[in-house]
Structures are given as C-alpha cells and as structure tokens.
Amino acid sequence: MxxxxxxxxxxxxxxxxxxxxxxxxxxxxxxxxxxxxxxxxxxxxxxxxxxxxxxxxxxxxxxxxxxxxxxxxxxxxxxxxxxxxxxxxxxxxxxxxxxxxxxxxxxxxxxxxxxxxxxxxxxxxxxxxxxxxxxxxxxxxxxxxxxxxxxxxxxxxxxxxxxxxxxxxxxxxxxxxSSNRAPAPLFEVKLNIPQLWRNSPVAVFAVLMIGIANGTFGALAPVYADRIGLDLTTIVLFSSLPILAGAAAQIPVGRASDRFDRRKVLVFLAIIALAATSSFLFMRPETALANILIGSALGAAIFAMYPIVVAHASDHAAPGQYIRTSGGLLMLFGLGSIIGPFIGGLAIMLFGPMGLFGTIFGAHLLMAIFSLWRIGQRAQVAADDKASFQSAPLARNMTPETEVLADRQNQV
The missing domain is CATH 1.20.1250.20 (MFS general substrate transporter like domains)
Known part of the structure; x- marks a missing residue:
C-alpha cells in the first residue's frame, strides 16, 4: 500500500x-x-x-x-x-x-x-x-x-x-x-432541492440544521471561550478537541447506523447535543476542564452527524444518483453554514456568550422533532438495501470532488 x-x-x-x-x-x-x-x-x-x-x-x-x-x-x-x-x-x-x-x-x-x-x-x-x-x-x-x-x-x-x-x-x-497527468474536468454540482426533498425530507432538513449548528460552533466557539474568561490555550483546545471527538465518534456511530434506522441514530446524536448544550446553558461551566469536556461531548455528536445524513439519503437515492445527491446535500450544508454564524453572532450580541449554545440547541431540537415525525411517516430501509456508511472529513472542508473520491456503493 x-x-x-x-x-x-x-x-x-x-x-x-x-x-x-x-x-x-x-x-x-x-x-x-x-x-x-x-x-x-x-x-x-x-x-x-x-x-x-x-x-x-x-x-x-x-x-x-x-x-x-x-x-x-x-x-x-x-x-x-x-x-x-x-x-x-x-x-x-x-x-x-x-x-x-x-x-x-x-x-x-x-x-x-x-x-x-x-x-x-x-x-x-x-x-x-x-x-x-x-x-x-x-x-x-x-x-x-x-x-x-x-x-x-x-x-x-x-x-x-x-x-x-x-x-x-x-x-x-x-x-x-508533480509529474502526474492533468485530471479530468471537475464534477459540477447542481442544487435541486425538490428532487432532494422527494428523495429524503429528513436528509434535506437535517443537513440544513447541521450546517447551522456546525457553522455556528466553528465560527463562534472562540468568542464564547473568550467571553467567559478562558485563556488562549484553552480557547484553542475548546475549538479543536471537539473536532477530534467528532472524527473518533464516526466509527461507532457509523456501525450503529448500518445496523439500525439511521434516523433514530441521528435523533440519538441530537439528544446528546441537546444535553451538552443544556449543560452549557444551565450549568454555565467556568473551568477550562469542564468546558473542554462538555465541548468535546458536543463535538462528538455534531461532527458525526453529516455522514449519517448522506448515508441515509444514499439509501433512498436512485441508482447512479449518489454523487448528485451527496453533492446537493453538501451545498445545503453550506447554506446552513452561511445562516448559522449570522444567527449565532446576533444571539451572542443580544444575550451574551450563551447565545451560541441557544442557537445550536434550537437547530438540534428542530432536527430531532422533524426526524421523529418522519420516522412515523416512512418505514426504514431494509438492511440489505442500505448503502455502506463512509466516514468523512470535516463537512466544512468537503467538496463535491470529495464525494467522487469516496466512491461509495451508489457512486455513478
């Protein structure tokens, strides 16, 4: 190798x-x-x-x-x-x-x-x-x-x-x-929201909420940490360790989503995120260790969600449509990442540093409610018809070409 x-x-x-x-x-x-x-x-x-x-x-x-x-x-x-x-x-x-x-x-x-x-x-x-x-x-x-x-x-x-x-x-x-030959033309992504919605309403709504939550945390975690008086080293760790926790969580989360209804796994992660944000909102941790530990628990949940949503959409995608589906979801994630920091920054300005977690709490609460409703409306995909879960880099660093490189089961 x-x-x-x-x-x-x-x-x-x-x-x-x-x-x-x-x-x-x-x-x-x-x-x-x-x-x-x-x-x-x-x-x-x-x-x-x-x-x-x-x-x-x-x-x-x-x-x-x-x-x-x-x-x-x-x-x-x-x-x-x-x-x-x-x-x-x-x-x-x-x-x-x-x-x-x-x-x-x-x-x-x-x-x-x-x-x-x-x-x-x-x-x-x-x-x-x-x-x-x-x-x-x-x-x-x-x-x-x-x-x-x-x-x-x-x-x-x-x-x-x-x-x-x-x-x-x-x-x-x-x-x-590099002596490598020039590659083929790049994949051109097109965002077709109605088609994505017909394929999987949960994936469309959830990926938008994930983009809002992840974009808010990624942009404003340093602001929260500074506002409560943490030093620079803690600010850096508070911003970075949740990402590592999310990467590590993708392995067990992926196995669970291949075994159970992916929407239920998504709701479970949303509940963990709600518990973590509630800890910030109501316990108001002050020490560096407490903030890093709770922040890492939050990161383990929110940074492991995106691959589940893509896998769930892939389960319902028509043959040959995987790349277009995943590329469209990535664009929706990007739209959420545009909205989230705007709302989060405004919330911090109006309500103080806890406005960050109020924004993240709201996004995951809406996602959990909608996912639970959809579970009652549509049966889960049979285990034999599921696409394989694929761990992914940070969603904010992914591009449509990342999805092509992944070459999953349903790739064009």
Whole structure:
C-alpha cells in the first residue's frame, strides 16, 4: 500500500499544507478579532463570509478549470489565499475582513477540489478506499494541527498571518513539480432541492440544521471561550478537541447506523447535543476542564452527524444518483453554514456568550422533532438495501470532488 501511495505523495503533501494553512487562517482571525475588540456579530459574519465563499468556490471552480486548466487555477487560488491572509494582518477591520474571508473560502474550496480531482484521476478502484482514508486523516491532521499551532501564541503580532501565507505558498510546490497527468474536468454540482426533498425530507432538513449548528460552533466557539474568561490555550483546545471527538465518534456511530434506522441514530446524536448544550446553558461551566469536556461531548455528536445524513439519503437515492445527491446535500450544508454564524453572532450580541449554545440547541431540537415525525411517516430501509456508511472529513472542508473520491456503493 505504501509503495502505491508514493506517486500520490506530492498531491497529499500539497493538500496537507493547504489544510494547515486553512486551520491557522480559520482560528487566528476570530482570536485576533477578539483582541481588537470586534463584536460577536461581526465575528459571526466572518463565518458567514467563509461559508458563502466556499459554496461559490464549489460551484464556479469547475468553470475556471475548464477555461485555463487545473495547474493555473490551483496556483492562482493558493497565491490569492496567501495574499488575502496577509491583507487581513495589514488591515485589522471587521468590515474589511468579512469580504476577504469570503475570498479565502472561495480559494480554499477551489484548491481542495483540484487536489481531490487529481487524486480521483490517479487512483484505481483497488486502493480507492485506502487513499480516501489517508486523505481523510490528512484532512483532520492538517485542519486541527493548524489550529493547535496557536497554543500559547502571541496573536497580537503578524507572525501567524505570515505563517498561514507560507503554508498556502508551500501548497503550490508539490503540485507544481508533480509529474502526474492533468485530471479530468471537475464534477459540477447542481442544487435541486425538490428532487432532494422527494428523495429524503429528513436528509434535506437535517443537513440544513447541521450546517447551522456546525457553522455556528466553528465560527463562534472562540468568542464564547473568550467571553467567559478562558485563556488562549484553552480557547484553542475548546475549538479543536471537539473536532477530534467528532472524527473518533464516526466509527461507532457509523456501525450503529448500518445496523439500525439511521434516523433514530441521528435523533440519538441530537439528544446528546441537546444535553451538552443544556449543560452549557444551565450549568454555565467556568473551568477550562469542564468546558473542554462538555465541548468535546458536543463535538462528538455534531461532527458525526453529516455522514449519517448522506448515508441515509444514499439509501433512498436512485441508482447512479449518489454523487448528485451527496453533492446537493453538501451545498445545503453550506447554506446552513452561511445562516448559522449570522444567527449565532446576533444571539451572542443580544444575550451574551450563551447565545451560541441557544442557537445550536434550537437547530438540534428542530432536527430531532422533524426526524421523529418522519420516522412515523416512512418505514426504514431494509438492511440489505442500505448503502455502506463512509466516514468523512470535516463537512466544512468537503467538496463535491470529495464525494467522487469516496466512491461509495451508489457512486455513478
């Protein structure tokens, strides 16, 4: 297996650098913004800007690649992302940062799509599963590793902005010198909500709520931690460890969803999320350990939900429609990620730091109620007709090309 991965090492290394840069970029902005006195609402809009740019990147990058080619577009996107993070350091103003964050999201999505399309072209079916697993691990290590670099940092300096820019530039090198042939055209995702709804109402409603909850936590967890007086190291851990917990939870959750009604597993996770957010709302933990532990329990639930929703939609998808279904759900997740930070930032501004968990609580309560109602309306899929559950990278880092790389049972 190792020998077969060596030809892909340049692409995987470029992806690692890209994800490290994205991890630093995503956390240094809210932390530095807090030091600059930015409002919770404006910091929430950073998350909204990122998600909007990310969705647009997934939609329009295939058109750019079709015009000038993969290598030129990748180089342009990585260089632009480096310029954007440096401009953010030079002009610390929230209303300047928000559009820059949208540009960053566009660049990150497009660059990730191109790397994944390269992997798709180079991988044959015999090792696709192992390559996807390796890529998933790189995604997790890069994203969380980039965040953990900030532990104990002096965020008042431009050093970490420059470090993120360096990693964006480093991502250029492996792909620029790679001898791998240019990949096929990128997959173009189309969002057809009526068709997705006919396929699975639970998947459509749940993925929108998951996007709202995950987008809110991802954008505003540092704001909550700062508002209650936690130090920088704890802020970083509070933002990063829930992601690791969610990745670890995907294994047992996936096995349970293959065995039982996926909607019931989703409701179970929603109940855990409701319990965790209730702990924040009513217990109001003050110590670093208590916040990290409850936050990790919340992360184990909310960051394991997305693959279940995709698997449930895949169970009901027509033959040959898996990629279109999963790509459409990813766009809906992105729309939720646009809405969530806006609502969460407004809630924190109006009600204080606990507004974060009030927003997340509301999203999961609605999802649980709707899922329970649908369970009574439609029988579960027979075990023999279920698609295989596939663990996934962080949904906020996924693109339509990620779904192609996964090559699940119902892939076109």
């Amino acid at each position: 190792t020998a077969r991965l060596i030809p892909l090492s340049a692409l995987l290394l470029g992806s690692l650098f890209l994800l490290i840069a994205g991890g630093i970029n995503g956390l240094i902005l809210p932390i530095r913004g807090l030091n600059e006195g930015f409002s919770a609402f404006s910091l929430g809009l950073l998350g909204t800007g990122w998600a909007a740019g990310y969705v647009l990147g997934c939609i329009y990058t295939p058109l750019l690649v079709a015009g000038v080619g993969h290598i030129r577009v990748f180089g342009t996107l990585a260089a632009t992302a480096a310029i954007v993070i440096l401009l953010s350091s030079m002009f610390p103003n929230p209303w300047f940062w928000i559009p820059l964050r949208a540009v960053s999201g566009f660049c990150f999505a497009g660059a990730a799509m191109i790397v994944e399309s390269w992997l798709n072209e180079e991988v044959d079916s015999s090792i696709r599963g192992q390559v996807f697993g390796t890529y998933t691990m790189i995604n997790l290590v890069g994203s969380t590793g980039g965040q953990l670099i900030l532990i104990g940092a002096d965020v008042s300096t431009p050093w970490f902005f420059m470090l993120a820019a360096i990693f964006y530039c480093l991502a250029l090198i492996p792909t620029a010198i």
